[in-house]
Amino acid sequence: MTAAAERQAPLAVAAGEDGVLEVALQRLPCNEIGTAMLAALEGACDAIDAAAPRVVILHSTVPAGFCAGADLRELHAGMLAVEDPAERRAAIADFLERIHRVMDRLDTFPGPVVAALHGVCFGGGFELALTADLRIAEKNTRFAFPELRLGLIPGFGGLPRLRRDAPAGLVRSLLMSGRSLGARRAAEVELVQQVVAPGEALGAARRLAAQLLRYDAHATRLGKAFVKPLPREDLDEEKRIFLELIDRPAVREALADFASRTDAHPWLPRAAPSP
Amino acid sequence: MTTLERLQQLARTRFGEKADALGPDTDFFDALGIDSLQALDLLTDIEDAFGVEVPDWEMQDVRTLGGLAEVIGRYGG
Numbered sequence: 001m002t003a004a005a006e007r008q009a010p011l012a013v014a015a016g017e018d019g020v021l022e023v024a025l026q027r028l029p030c031n032e033i034g035t036a037m038l039a040a041l042e043g044a045c046d047a048i049d050a051a052a053p054r055v056v057i058l059h060s061t062v063p064a065g066f067c068a069g070a071d072l073r074e075l076h077a078g079m080l081a082v083e084d085p086a087e088r089r090a091a092i093a094d095f096l097e098r099i100h101r102v103m104d105r106l107d108t109f110p111g112p113v114v115a116a117l118h119g120v121c122f123g124g125g126f127e128l129a130l131t132a133d134l135r136i137a138e139k140n141t142r143f144a145f146p147e148l149r150l151g152l153i154p155g156f157g158g159l160p161r162l163r164r165d166a167p168a169g170l171v172r173s174l175l176m177s178g179r180s181l182g183a184r185r186a187a188e189v190e191l192v193q194q195v196v197a198p199g200e201a202l203g204a205a206r207r208l209a210a211q212l213l214r215y216d217a218h219a220t221r222l223g224k225a226f227v228k229p230l231p232r233e234d235l236d237e238e239k240r241i242f243l244e245l246i247d248r249p250a251v252r253e254a255l256a257d258f259a260s261r262t263d264a265h266p267w268l269p270r271a272a273p274s275p
Numbered sequence: 276m277t278t279l280e281r282l283q284q285l286a287r288t289r290f291g292e293k294a295d296a297l298g299p300d301t302d303f304f305d306a307l308g309i310d311s312l313q314a315l316d317l318l319t320d321i322e323d324a325f326g327v328e329v330p331d332w333e334m335q336d337v338r339t340l341g342g343l344a345e346v347i348g349r350y351g352g
Contacts, residue, residue: 142315144331175319179330180317208328258277263316264304271335 010040012061013047017245019054020209021047022094030064033124034071038099045105053223054217055209058132059094059116059202068117069123070156077257079247094157096239097196099124103157108208108230110221113210115191116201117141122180124269127158129166133224134208136194137183138201141189144180146267150254155242160234178268276351278344285320286340289313299341305337308314 010027020146023044025031033041048056051270060066082088104130106113115132122144128136145162153175162171166189171272174181186192196204213219245251263269276284281300286294290307290343297303309317314334322328327350337343 120312140316140319142319176329177332179332180315180318182322182328185328186323264309264311265331265335266311268332268335 002041006021009092010237011044015051015053016057016206017210017213018204019213020054020057021051022057022059023048025060025067025211026062028062030068030120031060031062031125032068032071032074033099033128034074035095036247037071038095038102039062041102042108044057045102048105048109050195054111056106056113057116057202057205057211058106058110058113058128058211060118060207061205063110063119065119065125066121067128068120069125069127069146070096072150073259074251076259079252079255084268085247089243092246096242099156099190100235100239103127103131104230104235107157107161108225108229110224111217112209112220112224114205114208114212116205117181117183118198118201122146123154123159124156126223127156127161128156128269131165133228135186135192136201136204137192138198139183139195141183141192142180143186144173144178144267146176149267149269150173150243151171151248153234153241155238156169157235157238159238160231162191163234164231180267185264202260247248278347279340281324282321282340282347285317285324289316291322297340299344300339301352302338303340316329321347321352327352334349 008026012026013025014022016022027037031037079088082091085166113132115129115135117129117135118138120143121129121141123146124143126143145154145158153159159175170189173179181193183192187195194204279336285305286297286321293307297306298327318329318331325347327347329350333346337346
């Protein structure tokens, strides 16, 4: 990563058409969510509150994709750096509470939130995309929850939100197998509302936002709150399970292993050695 | 066109001229220097071209076009 890229803010908030606010993730290599991105997302939520737009668009300017999820290398280093187990668990719980607040704020934003997606949309990135009301994906977008290979479950609210939007069999398949799902298949189950050509997601999101602005804001707000309630109890239960799982030696070993991976399928468990 | 020929065509489109030398038993991961993002793109290319859905782990050990053709065949492509 260049020094210029390191200095660049993890995201940028910009006013789009009248009543539209665009949040662009822009942290190389793929918008990993660590402490810097978390603080930036909190700032973006504050900016949304202050601007009170009618529609929010989430997108990424990073070529690799929308977001590769939690910054596992930072998480691993952070877990090694704090020796006291109680202090370590408190730090993780604090991060978890903060990222859940961010996700909940985006999820319950009164107007439509549109996610314009491409490339990698894994783990916490998938969870971020699931806060949106409507998702537009370039055809190369792939979704996955690879957390189980670390001995974890998704922890940023992804499972309750996926359960809200997807058939139960798909939720189990994504959770238990860690497989990735392409944009076209995601559209077949309405996880994605539009599939577009590479490079076209943001433009399509802007055209959709322009359409959404033609409808009555008050009715949109009441309608959204009615059809998209926050799955509060499930979100709390997911946090509890995540915290139960994370501070275990097996997870630390899996994180260390992940940090050392150089193969082409790091989101999967290591392949069994050839006989 | 055989599955292998279609795969060679896909590889040419995605990776350019350096894919021309790929035979059915060439290790294309080594030959093309495929990283994790390209592995995902390859999976999407295959799903689009052959109308199949192949779980990621089926591709994890496959390093040749011949091996890919075999996997695609198992999924009805």
